[in-house]
């Protein structure tokens with residue numbers, strides 16, 4: 001049987017009256033949205049934004065290859081950044097739960113710092129300050145590292161909240177069987193914690209993905225940067241931004257689907273649980 | 276190596292506070308090999324706390340706890356090694372939620388005793404068979420009834436070949452119709468000579484299975500006797516009040 005969704009839990013199934021009301025409201029909303037879209041398109045048409053010259057280059061394979069290359073760079077930077085953020089975040093989480101107060105304090109300070117500072121500041125740090133020290137980084141790392149740093153604190157806190165959400169009895173049962181702290185963590189606590197926080201981790205991956213759009217600052221040729229090139233080549237801002245926005249939305253939509261899929265798959269432990 | 280005269284579990288003058296609350300007051304008791312000791316007493320009298328000090332899930336302020344004559348190590352690998360000799364069964368089962376029933380039973384023998392996969396599995400199946408949930412082995416805990424979960428939890432503890440078993444109200448979270456199946460597994464265990472320290476409110480079970488009954492109230496042991504004597508002739512007023520309060524329903 002399918003797990004009941006939040007909607008099923010929060011609301012009763014609608015009766016005939018409610019169904020009619022929902023039908024009418026939905027129809028009205030659809031009409032309103034259609035009207036808005038019509039108005040926007042008419043506005044565009046009046047300003048000449050629908051002219052062929054703004055759209056015809058999307059018929060060329062080179063345009064799509066160019067955008068595709070940018071997309072690939074974006075995905076590379078986002079995935080690498082997310083992996084680094086996960087690794088560093090994991091270490092910070094372990095530090096935050098360490099039995100030595102000094103380590104706890106240092107980890108907490110790093111977590112707060114990385115969470116508090118905007119990503120763009122880290123990018124400027126790697127773009128402007130780091131090269132001064134004579135450490136030359138490629139543009140890939142200049143965008144990936146700042147994105148990773150600004151995400152690692154969030155990841156650490158998400159993981160920690162997951163570990164804390166594991167019921168106390170799990171820990172006690174493991175201890176009473178003779179598990180040491182390390183095995184207890186890796187075999188009992190963490191596998192359960194990660195199931196709880198998959199949605200937060202994917203949400204953070206979406207943020208990393210969006211942060212990589214700052215790549216043009218360090219002239220890394222990501223999707224956004226390539227879009228800007230198209231814009232200046234064809235003098236076509238609106239059409240390009242529209243297409244690129246749709247691409248970002250599609251990726252994030254897929255990530256959300258992935259998140260739901262993973263949550264469902266890993267939740268076999270919670271299956272059949274009613275409360 | 277006949278140390279059968281040494282108690283498997285021994286507490287000497289154990290005291291414990293939770294803040295200002297004096298939960299355990301000068302507790303001394305011992306459980307000999309093969310003995311079944313049942314602890315009863317009103318809610319909040321410190322029964323769970325006492326049970327949990329035996330494998331150091333709760334620390335103590337003063338006194339001594341000995342397992343086969345050896346003081347419980349305070350921490351680290353030695354403590355873990357001591358703990359695995361004492362099985363524990365909880366009121367809320369506490370099966371590992373992310374593992375199947377079989378994985379639950381196999382986990383500790385595999386990763387702590389380093390048993391090979393085949394032996395651990397064979398033994399786990401034997402134990403699950405014994406407690407009557409072998410047919411549930413591939414389900415996750417949440418798919419089982421409370422009674423099935425608790426029996427699986429007993430199998431999980433037995434897989435470590437403990438020298439003694441602690442039970443903290445193993446049937447209190449169960450629907451009435453499932454209490455019997457868990458108690459009968461425990462009765463069987465007792466019959467096979469397992470050393471057991473049991474906190475329970477099941478008086479009939481205590482009467483049948485216990486070698487000794489300990490009555491606690493307000494953090495202290497008030498009475499200690501054979502079940503026949505204790506239930507027939509409670510000495511203290513508090514025990515009399517307690518017994519009449521529970522026989523009312």
Ligand SMILES: Nc1ncnc2c1ncn2[C@@H]1O[C@H](COP(=O)(O)OP(=O)(O)OP(=O)(O)O)[C@@H](O)[C@H]1O
Pocket residue numbers: 293296298316317318319320321322323324325
């Ligand atoms: N971790 C804790 N911190 C503070 N007080 C606690 C803690 N655990 C238990 N207590 C208190 O200690 C007293 C004894 O608790 P304990 O759980 O041992 O009683 P019990 O005899 O097992 O009761 P019950 O029959 O309700 O399970 C209670 O007053 C309880 O509120």
Ligand SMILES: [Mg+2]
Pocket residue numbers: 322323324444
């Ligand atoms: Mg209790």
